[in-house]
Amino acid sequence: MLMVPGPSEPEPEVLTTLALPILPHYGEKWKAVYDDTTTKLQKIFKTDNDVIIVPVPGQLAVEMAVANLVPRGEEAFVCVNGYFSEMIVSMVEYWGGKPVVIRSGLGKAVTQDQVEEAIEKKSDPSGKPIFVVQNETSTGVVSPVEAILKVCKEHGMLTVLDSISAFGGMDVRVDEWGADYAIGYASKAIGGVFGAEPVAVSGDAWKAAKKNSDKIHTRFLNLNVWAKAIEEMGPWGHPHPSSMPTSIIVGLRKAVDLVLKEGLANRYRRHEEVAEFTRKSLGELGLKLFPDKRYLSNTVSVASVDPEVDKKLRGGLASRYDIMIAGGLGELSGKIIRIGHMGTSATIQAVSTTIAAMDAVLRDIRKK
Amino acid sequence: MLMVPGPSEPEPEVLTTLALPILPHYGEKWKAVYDDTTTKLQKIFKTDNDVIIVPVPGQLAVEMAVANLVPRGEEAFVCVNGYFSEMIVSMVEYWGGKPVVIRSGLGKAVTQDQVEEAIEKKSDPSGKPIFVVQNETSTGVVSPVEAILKVCKEHGMLTVLDSISAFGGMDVRVDEWGADYAIGYASKAIGGVFGAEPVAVSGDAWKAAKKNSDKIHTRFLNLNVWAKAIEEMGPWGHPHPSSMPTSIIVGLRKAVDLVLKEGLANRYRRHEEVAEFTRKSLGELGLKLFPDKRYLSNTVSVASVDPEVDKKLRGGLASRYDIMIAGGLGELSGKIIRIGHMGTSATIQAVSTTIAAMDAVLRDIRKK
Missing domain, CATH: 3.40.640.10 (Type I PLP-dependent aspartate aminotransferase-like (Major domain))
Structure with a gap:
């Protein structure tokens, strides 16, 4: 996914x-x-x-x-x-x-x-x-x-x-x-x-x-x-x-x-709701949102991580659940994870599946 | 086609x-x-x-x-x-x-x-x-x-x-x-x-x-x-x-x-044979090849036409047979027709279907 x-x-x-x-x-x-x-x-x-x-x-x-x-x-x-x-x-x-x-x-x-x-x-x-x-x-x-x-x-x-x-x-x-x-x-x-x-x-x-x-x-x-x-x-x-x-x-x-057909207003509302759900869920996983709260995007959510967690988390999601999330670019490489929720991925189902998988991987990382 | x-x-x-x-x-x-x-x-x-x-x-x-x-x-x-x-x-x-x-x-x-x-x-x-x-x-x-x-x-x-x-x-x-x-x-x-x-x-x-x-x-x-x-x-x-x-x-x-899988040599031979067949067939339709004989392409054949024939021929092929051939570009507009025989269209079947349709349309044009 x-x-x-x-x-x-x-x-x-x-x-x-x-x-x-x-x-x-x-x-x-x-x-x-x-x-x-x-x-x-x-x-x-x-x-x-x-x-x-x-x-x-x-x-x-x-x-x-x-x-x-x-x-x-x-x-x-x-x-x-x-x-x-x-x-x-x-x-x-x-x-x-x-x-x-x-x-x-x-x-x-x-x-x-x-x-x-x-x-x-x-x-x-x-x-x-x-x-x-x-x-x-x-x-x-x-x-x-x-x-x-x-x-x-x-x-x-x-x-x-x-x-x-x-x-x-x-x-x-x-x-x-x-x-x-x-x-x-x-x-x-x-x-x-x-x-x-x-x-x-x-x-x-x-x-x-x-x-x-x-x-x-x-x-x-x-x-x-x-x-x-x-x-x-x-x-x-x-x-x-x-x-x-x-x-x-x-x-x-x-x-x-x-x-x-969905309607622009409905569609934007869907992206907004899914974005809010994602942010809340990231908080529940103990992750801190990277951006200033005044400027949060509705199509991508970004959280701070340390380099060790970044690598293990993205690797684990890919290998265990075939879920691909993104890491940081340039000077943010290793410091953040980025989750896209746009178009087909802007659904509570897609995000909650991702969050559940992240939860499992993070528990394993934190156990060690 | x-x-x-x-x-x-x-x-x-x-x-x-x-x-x-x-x-x-x-x-x-x-x-x-x-x-x-x-x-x-x-x-x-x-x-x-x-x-x-x-x-x-x-x-x-x-x-x-x-x-x-x-x-x-x-x-x-x-x-x-x-x-x-x-x-x-x-x-x-x-x-x-x-x-x-x-x-x-x-x-x-x-x-x-x-x-x-x-x-x-x-x-x-x-x-x-x-x-x-x-x-x-x-x-x-x-x-x-x-x-x-x-x-x-x-x-x-x-x-x-x-x-x-x-x-x-x-x-x-x-x-x-x-x-x-x-x-x-x-x-x-x-x-x-x-x-x-x-x-x-x-x-x-x-x-x-x-x-x-x-x-x-x-x-x-x-x-x-x-x-x-x-x-x-x-x-x-x-x-x-x-x-x-x-x-x-x-x-x-x-x-x-x-x-x-087809093999490059086989493929080039197929294009050559289809090109020769196209040229010969165009001659049989009474059309003269446009290019100098020393430089004939194996993926596209071009014949001279007058503007009246160009329009009626391409229009007739499209409307009666759903076959699309091309006309001239720039200063050759109205003066030539161009038939592509490349990849999937480089077959005797595709070209002979096209030639048969051209024959029918040209007969009608010439009758009038």
Whole structure:
């Protein structure tokens, strides 16, 4: 059983779609599937913005935002509170931008006040991009993205929202929050399989990419190339610049159908209840939650452990119960355990099975 | 029935693997699958070089070569004889390189002599990259890649071989030919599903990427980031910098198993025989082959048509027989039809069904 913060087990109905005869990535039939999928994804993003599906890993969908919105030599703000937000700093550097890092301690979130302070130091933050990770799976922290994005929009900035590990499990409101480039995910809280990521692109983001045309040093990740493909090849059912993993997207559509059938509010409530149950259960096992209580994620729970327990606990769960939970990344390696409860794993049953197994393994560890 | 030059229908046994429970993209089980897949892919590439699997569209796997091997402001040779090789010129430009184009007419291949002439004009071609597309699906032309690569290696150049539409259907010999960065494909002549591409990387290509470190302006597509991931995360079963579409790769492994079971020599002979049958049959339908006879591809056959026939023929095949063949791209739009016979569609049965349907539709068109 996969109780990691992604991938999660796909919905069984999604897996069966994958064995269907394959669709080519162009033509009328494909256009109907693609358009239907993006239209439904708009509902999860809560946006009227265009949604495109980028057939790359999530981190490359984030890099696509960097390539388009961070002109070489110019500044980009990055809110950093863990491994995945730290990675964005590295991406900005690779693409030749100048990261302006707004950092919080691990287990905490960057606050609205910190963001306000950082951008007010600049004479003209207007038009500059800011990157915010909604849900930092490396620490189990959810950021106050609504407040942060609001401040940035007031300053006319371009906002990039990485909702990868929230999408489908926690509320995302692209239009209300003013996210110009928002990244979802197919195989975490949605219950699809990985291989293609939905991205919501605002009019301002398309415009910024157009303005940056000469400075976007990639063909495939270039939003202008996507805009051209949508315009020129869209009519014959090929609204993207390359081939597409159509099976993955047919699976994603099925997953999205199931999400909408459950209802977004119900789904978010389910994730919230399961998260609360997980936290309470971890406490009963004598484990202390790692994150600050103000910022607890509803799709991943993180507890502190010592290195000895980390190894024995994860090893025991895997070998004795075939349950996979995650350890810490980077400097938190050996210091925390991370339990994903997203999509199919966001059930009391999945979590209580995991907790029961953890209880058994921990008793053995503590006995010795 | 998909009789286009990709995607081809996956092998049925591949499709059924996709419905299996999903593997996470790390850990011992995954490492075993990934290593087994890359080891078997080495046999198709005929190489001892490292094989990595890049979870992106084929064209982005080509762009990855550009990003790593074409330092900004420097020259890169590109052999151009159609839509897909032309696209590489555009990629080199996007990444800030200076393309040196070696061009042949459409329906022809760039020759060894042309390449020799182009590189001898340069005072020092050593270390410079050259890009060659083995099989140009836009025109149905196979290039004399062995001869071209040999000349380039004699000049100490870095060779990039795009074998996307040949891989699994026509011979590829990475080590013997001296290809430093060779790109295969999962869903054309192999019979897998698309979403991840195998790439064979030579020691010289890794070294060139290392030397170019400061000039590779991407994180995920950066071979140095891959090298670091392989070294640091490989031991715990994560020899790549991001998540992976494990289902697609499990499917690819099954496809590769089927390829090796058939035997490469048998498989290439099958593609050759089916290609000859297709060409002969097209002649019997009164259609003239588009490419120069010296360079006929074994995975795609291309015939000249006039725009009226193109539209009615492809439309009739689709609506009356549910058979999809392809039309021309770019300046060849309306002027040619393209029939893919690769992997599962490289059978006398699939082609003769297609030809019989074409015969019926063409008779109706000609009657009017």
